[in-house]
Amino acid sequence: MKYNFTKQELKWQKFWEKEKIYAFQNNGKVFSIDADPPTLSGQMHIGHVSSYTHEDIVARYKRMAGFNVFFPFGVDDNGLPTAKLVEKENKVRFFDMQKNEFLKLCNQTIKKLLPEFISSWKRIGVSCDFTNTYSTISPEIQKLSQEMFLKLIEKKRAYQKESPTLWCSGCKTAIAQAELEDKETKTEFCFLEFKLKKDKKVINIATTRPELLPSCVAIFVNPKDKRHKKLIGETAIVPLFGQEVKILADKKVEIEKGTGIVMCCTFGDTTDIEWFLEYKLPLSICIDKNARLNDLAKEFKGLTTKQARETIKQALEEKGILKDRKEITHMLNVHERCGTEIEILSTKQWFVKYLDLKKEFLAQSGKFNWYPPFMKARLDNWIKGIKWDWCISRQRYFGIPIPVWYCKDCGEIILPDKKDLPIDPTHTKPKKKCSCGGNDFIPETDVLDTWATSSLTPQIAKAKIPMSLRPQAHDIINFWLFYTLARSYIHFKKLPFKDVFISGFVLDEKGEKMSKSKGNVIKPENLIENYGADAIRYWASQAGMGEDIRYSEEEIRIGKRTVTKIWNASQFCLMHLKAYKPNKAELKFIQDEDKWIFTKLSEAIENYCEKMDKYEYQRAKEIIDSFFWNDFCDNYLEIIKHRVYDEEIEKKSLRAAQFTLYNILLSVLKLYAPIMPFITEEIYQSYFIKFEKEKSIHLTFLPKPDKKFLTEFKDFELVIEAIAQIRKYKSEHHLSMNAEVESIKIKSSPKIKKYLPLLGKLMSVKQIKIS
């Protein structure tokens, strides 16, 4: 009989769901997991398979170790990422549509995609409590998120301000520092001539962004630069646009770079902002929210920044101002969601004030138990480098509305009552007049950053904090991990969770990142079909904490082979357990080889748990693999074959062997269950269910190690060693393993003597001599 994994895996998946095997029981020892609500996308990708397998192995292990495991499931279908998916799926752009239409489309699309999306998680055997699946855009979570936002206002942590903001012209919204990504870009250094007002003398300035000339508000040189020292205090005239700007000194100017003279525009980069603030420079913005030049750019108005760059270069060239060009490659900040180059504009946004809390955040980071420890440095590094308060307002249609109005008369911010949440201020009005007596209100149209909601996952799940474990990948340390830490500290002065487990990425077979443009993306659904979920989980479980994992069809094949081996070994065991009823009384008849395998199992359990407790599931897997394959299959099963086949064997001996088989096999299945939940359930249900009280193997407890047979174990190890010697002898003489041998000499201790008859029978050797 062959194991039909496709059919059986689906069967058990349905069984678990119907029987609510993983529903959370809120009592006793609780182990709570702050699971990552996957961002709604068309399909589950292989990275999800890997990271969810990891946390699921932990969840299943903890459950079998006696914990009540809180493992909620949610989908993040809120805000920008989902809106972008909706735009892609329906081939629309939000700004071409009416807000209401777009929102309707969002809801429709989510409804369409969600069920299949969630089913992928069930298909790979994730043991979340699906009886309570949440969606981050649901009204309940909108309410929670808005309520927490109002609390930020109460605590004077949320504030609104017009200030330089990171702006994505592709998504047409402000974004946060964490959403920046590097992108290597080729560009040209342009060497321009500016004239001094005083004597029309020429100075040379190098810039990569001539389109920002209209925004030039000052020129800087390094005070230590002997070449340019005399320029300090002079006034220069900006070419083409004619504005007069002061030449100032600042040590941030690199003498070696360009010509050592730099123009400061509002705003080209963060240094410009610093200078703008420090030297109280005028604000002069020439780029609008669509990344097109505005009135300030005069005849260049309406051009995109890219067009303007070329057109202005041309104009400069014609006038002889552009003296030289030099191609360079440098890093640009782009939006991680769309790759659009980021501009810095002055806009009015809502921020969460937290720059003053860096020290506290670092202290919180130090209180986590980090797995692996070195990942702490990543978070700390990020916290130390934060330059901006958290911009949480987004100029988008789809998301959780920022629940405020502004009084038309006095501009006062009007907040809703908590009991009325969730609200959309564009749909409802405040219930009271403004304190100034005004009764006209302007609704806030912005929505919240998705992370403003995702940073509340413990509260969303209604978990008690600190939770036990946060599992997540390293790419969102600056986002999810950091924001959750920050929110938890600001609201509760508490850690959100105790342990942090960081997992890695899935790379392709060559070790390169997967990306659509490279065409090396592996889709999990085909793999599940061909190899089964257990096999894929087996592959995924080889990556340890903090490690990237390579996609490896070979490793999946090994996983499938392991499933088959478990199946076959079980068939053998069950064949000989047909007429057997478990009876503990058999224990007193067990023989030394039984005691040996029991002790070997105990060692394996001990090591396995030690690794699992440290989240080193990949090591735990190796331990059970080696016990099952080498000790149990290759040795023990071979050793006891005569006891289960020989008609003349004593009943006691047979039953003792059956007793051992029953217990060892069940233990093996339990130890494999967190990694391969399907095959283990299959065998449990096909036999053990008759005698065990739990309705699923996943509700049973792991066996306890027991070393009362240590002496017999050590003696019997001699037999195992002797078998190896005889196997080697036969192999070297090209004999089959059951070929008869007259006489053989082995190296061993006299203690082996009592086992010689057994050994001779096992290995078909008539006479064994010891040296």
Added chain:
RNA sequence: GGGCGGUUAGCUCAGUUGGUUAGAGCGUUUCGUCGACAUCGAAAAGGUCACAGGUUCGAGUCCUGUACCGCCCACCA
């Protein structure tokens, strides 16, 4: 430029607090099947542990430095 990882058999990786001939899986080679399994079993070959110094009776394991690979952050005139 700042920070963090990594460099051990052809490949993917283990090597705990420094201690006898450095391990596993895959691959390779040789051999073995009608009593669970050829998706199997047995055996063999294969490594100057990136490099250079140092500590030590003794270092893959500790210290210093170098090189290369990867990642995060910053810069990005």
